[in-house]
Amino acid sequence: MRAGDCNLAQAEVIVAALDELPGDLDPEIKSKAEEALVGYATQLDPARLRRLGRRILDLIAPEIAEAEEAKRLAAEEAHAHKKTRLAMRRVGDGTTRITAVIPDAAADRLATNLEAFASPRRDDGTRTETGDYLPYDRRLGRAFCQMLETLDPTRLPIHGGDATTVIVTIDLDQLRKDAGIGQILGGAPITAAEARRLACTANIVPAVLGGASEVLDLGRKERFFTAAQRRALLLRSATCEAEGCDIPGTWAEAHHWLAWAQSGTTDLDNAALLCSHHHHRAHDPAYLHERLPNGDIRFTRRR
Helix, strand or coil: CCCCCCCHHHHHHHHHHHHCCCCCCCHHHHHHHHHHHHHHCCCCCHHHHHHHHHCHHHHHCHHHHHHHHHHHHHHHHHHHHHHCEEEEEECCCCCEEEEEECCHHHHHHHHHHHHHHHCCCCCCCCECCCCCECCHHHHHHHHHHHHHHHCCHHHCCEECCEECCEEEEEEHHHHCCCCCEEEECCCCEEEHHHHHHHHHHCCEEEEEECCCCCEEEECCHHHCCCHHHHHHHHHHCCECCECCCCCEHHHCEEEECCCHHHCCCCCHHHEEEECHHHHHHHCCCCEEEEECCCCCEEEEECC
16 A cells, blocks of 8 residues: 555455455465455456455465355355345335345346336336336336236145135125225225226135125136136237237236126136236226227226
């Protein structure tokens, strides 16, 4: 540092890199590591020097580097396992804040899954009113919600005596209202429109109640479109059926054109293949939707 070949930030990086070396490392190897890092300080800025410091054993002692790296990774994974946690807190405005600490490998897997849903694709709800793409964090938030709805419940653990299931209770009169309200068992209230949307493809049990909370109808899996029907829908339309939407049909959801609450049947004549964005719009009372002569579905905001 006196000679001007190394500044304080670089010196701190070198000290940190040496401190991270295994405690039982041969002192001679540690001295070589220090000499090498000091030499590279004349060429590299602190950020690049820090990256080099993490791999310094590969340069000066490759014969032991792999074993030491394996031990370091094992220690990191054990540490990550102990620190893994997830907390949910209701904000009070209809949203819940989720905070999590998970291992890097799990985070990479989650990011890969979310980005499959969140990658920007034309006008599928990932653009703002000005035509710009939604910020990355907002796209990931929407993707997380969509991923939860596409989980296969048959591969989830038994919970409460049954395969993991969300039960939504709603009075029949409320279900038929545009502004009706339902209740997720053990959770938050939802609109009737959201309950009707979930009833199309989400793996829920819709429990329709009469005036005295008498169970009028407890939906079964037959209410959902079968795998064979899904394949038939894909043959009919390879993409989302909304006008101008080119989201692949394999990413889309089967929608009851006439809702089951209005005695709609689960058959191909009453089915529409819609991406998650347009499926939400189909159940949004702020929008009208109609079939065009070519089979596309046009959405129009109510005036």
